[in-house]
Amino acid sequence: MKTPIYQIFGSENSLDVDLVFFVEKMPETIVEKLTLSKELSKSIVPVFPEKVINANLAVCKNGHLVEVYKGTTDELNNALFYTYRFHEQKQENRITKLLVRDINLKFLRSTRMLLSFMSKTEYRVLIKSALKGNLDEKIMALETIDLSKIASFGKGSKKEDILKSMAFQIAQTIALQKGKELYTKNQIADYFPDLKEYLFRNENVNFDHLKKWLSIFVEVLKTRILIMRNTSEYKYEDENYF
Structure with a gap:
């Protein structure tokens, strides 16, 4: 090939x-x-x-x-x-034009991803229903979940990996809401220092900081939903002009 x-x-x-x-x-x-x-x-x-x-x-x-x-x-x-x-690249950067970020789409996708990360936990029934439901149901599920009560994220899932992914999505979305685009662990750790322990997969961490930022994520989303034209996920190219 x-x-x-x-x-x-x-x-x-x-x-x-x-x-x-x-x-x-x-x-x-x-x-x-x-x-x-x-x-x-x-x-x-x-x-x-x-x-x-x-x-x-x-x-x-x-x-x-x-x-x-x-x-x-x-x-x-x-x-x-x-x-x-x-990174060490094999060619010139193919991307020469930035695209305007769709903040609403980022919130919609991150909400689904956050629930999916926890879909094999004690909350799986609640989450399965929320993933099939509308955005209000997804928000209600996120408000119901208590991270500190999760014993396991499921067979084959490593807790440190899940927490890292959750911290990354939460921080990246909140930062975008503030007009800041963050794409690396180091960038996010600098902007959200109390999430660093999750981003770098530290062991034996408690959930306090992650719970705080998840709550902030939910509160921002509850405000943002009021101005969303579409509360179901869509393709960027279907709703935005290049």
Whole structure:
């Protein structure tokens, strides 16, 4: 297979390798996207022999992304642009144009992700129902959950990894609400120092700081929902002009 064109992004000290493969056309089905992602990842395993590759797919035109496999087009586009210099790259930065961030979409997606992170806990029945429900139901579920009462995040899930992911999403979303785009653990830790212990996967941490910021996230969302035109997730490119 011809060496695919890809670009690394994200934290400079990430334990894994987060990268995007640029494709001419996005496969139509989830299965086709997953299959292509796996095939392209296999072709570059020798380049990262000791790393787990977290691959994404994207279509890039005129210096910016127009479609992505995972995540949102605006966030991935800007993350590629801002974190390019943190990694050893094989090519010039494909992203030359930033996209206007859709803050409402970020809140919608982060809300779903936060619930999903806890979907194998004691709250799984509540969360399963909330994920099928509307945004008000998702908010109610987040308000009900007490992180300190969670004994396990499920078989095969490492608590430190889940807490890191939750802290990252909460902080990134709140910062975006304030007009600040953060794309690495170091950036977020500097902006939210009391979340550093979760971001760097410290062991035996308590939930106090994370509970505080989750509550803030919920309160900000409850205010923001009043100005949301759409409270269900959508594709960035369907609601925003490039």
